[in-house]
Amino acid sequence: LSICIATYNRSKYLISVINKFCGFIKNKKVEIVISDNNSTDNTKVLLQPFLQKYSFIKYYKNDTNIGLDLNYLNAIEKSNSKFCWLFSDDDIPLESSIESIISKLKLDPILIYLNYSGFLDGNQNKATIEKKEDFISKNTELFLKKYLINHFSATIVRKSDFLKNKNIVKEYANLGFERGYILTVAHYTILKSKSNVIFIGKTSILTRNNENLISNRYNPLTIVYEIAIHYQKMRKRGLVKRKTESYVLNYYLRGFYKIIIPIKLNYYQFYEKKIILKFIKSCKYYRNF
Numbered sequence: 197l198s199i200c201i202a203t204y205n206r207s208k209y210l211i212s213v214i215n216k217f218c219g220f221i222k223n224k225k226v227e228i229v230i231s232d233n234n235s236t237d238n239t240k241v242l243l244q245p246f247l248q249k250y251s252f253i254k255y256y257k258n259d260t261n262i263g264l265d266l267n268y269l270n271a272i273e274k275s276n277s278k279f280c281w282l283f284s285d286d287d288i289p290l291e292s293s294i295e296s297i298i299s300k301l302k303l304d305p306i307l308i309y310l311n312y313s314g315f316l317d318g319n320q321n322k323a324t325i326e327k328k329e330d331f332i333s334k335n336t337e338l339f340l341k342k343y344l345i346n347h348f349s350a351t352i353v354r355k356s357d358f359l360k361n362k363n364i365v366k367e368y369a370n371l372g373f374e375r376g377y378i379l380t381v382a383h384y385t386i387l388k389s390k391s392n393v394i395f396i397g398k399t400s401i402l403t404r405n406n407e408n409l410i411s412n413r414y415n416p417l418t419i420v421y422e423i424a425i426h427y428q429k430m431r432k433r434g435l436v437k438r439k440t441e442s443y444v445l446n447y448y449l450r451g452f453y454k455i456i457i458p459i460k461l462n463y464y465q466f467y468e469k470k471i472i473l474k475f476i477k478s479c480k481y482y483r484n485f
Contacts, residue, residue: 197226197298197352198275201283202267204233207242209286209404214246214253216289221252223298231271232257233264265365265378268348272355279308280355282378286404287312287349288320293400297352303332306391307382308352309343310400317404328397336386339393341440344447345382349401353382354391361385373422380426387435420448 199217203210210230217228228250232239234257246253256274258267272280279301283289293310300308311328333339345351361384368377386393427441 197223197279197281197294197301198272198277198355199226199228199281199283200268200271200275201228201230201285202233202264202271203230203235203239203285204261204264204267205235205237205239206285207235207237207239210239211242213283213285213287213289214243217294218246218250218253220289220291220294223294224252225277226294226298227252227254227276229271229275230255231267231274233261233267234258263369264375265369268378269362269365272353272358275355278355279352280358281352282348284347284349284403288402288404289349290400290402292398296396296398296400300394300396303392303394304354305332305394306354306357306389307345307386308394308396309339309345310350310352310396311398312347312350312401312403313399314403314405320402325399327399328395330397331395332392334390334392336389336393337436337440339395340383340386340436341443343395344444345379345386347403348376348379349403351379351382353385357389357391358382358385361388368426371425374418377422377426383426383430384435387430420445420452423448 201210201213214228214230221228230243230253232255240255240257243253243255247255254274256270258270262270268282272282281297297308297310311326313324313326331339331342358381361381364381364384365378368380424445427436427444430436431438431441
């Protein structure tokens, strides 16, 4: 198992993550691969003691910032294991996570998805640790519909199969997708396969939420629009049915109405009209829109 961490200028969070993992890793077949997107903070300096002490930590620094998605791909390509865990540089692994994952790797799945719980910055102790049922299936469309596969740190992939579909990264970048489309590669990977996909129901990680939804850093309309285009492309390629596409888009649209719009009351002042019109054109036939 390779724990692949893409990082950029978040040394405080990253060091906390590495500290946690170093306390958990007992298996000699586990490594940590860090791909640094040319950070300008003290990331490299703070990592030096870990690199000197632990041989299972590999660190690579890019000459330029190549973006989030290519940085994840870089970490995966530099890994040495059959399976890669795409871990965010600011989330928190729980102690039993590695053992839980390794126990399932014996089944040789093409993907494992983890149960996780979110917490707001500074309120880690308020995270709800929830146990759900484990799930294993070869029905990959049902699995994607059921669990969405929408968070980096919850995703473990079989490296060889994942890299067969890495051209999707370039394709989606050319479409103008903003960020986070590396997970679309995971979607294509499982949908093209008949291998097992596994959900581990025990909470394995705590995911850090911040004020992104109420700031102007991210554009929720664009995010949902990109999800709509992604599922439309998969449907046209015969990988998912229209019913699945509609179900997933309705899920995100409900979140858009219930969470984003009420918080961001001034959205009409921020979003460009052309983005709103594109969003409407793409999603108007969905029930909840």
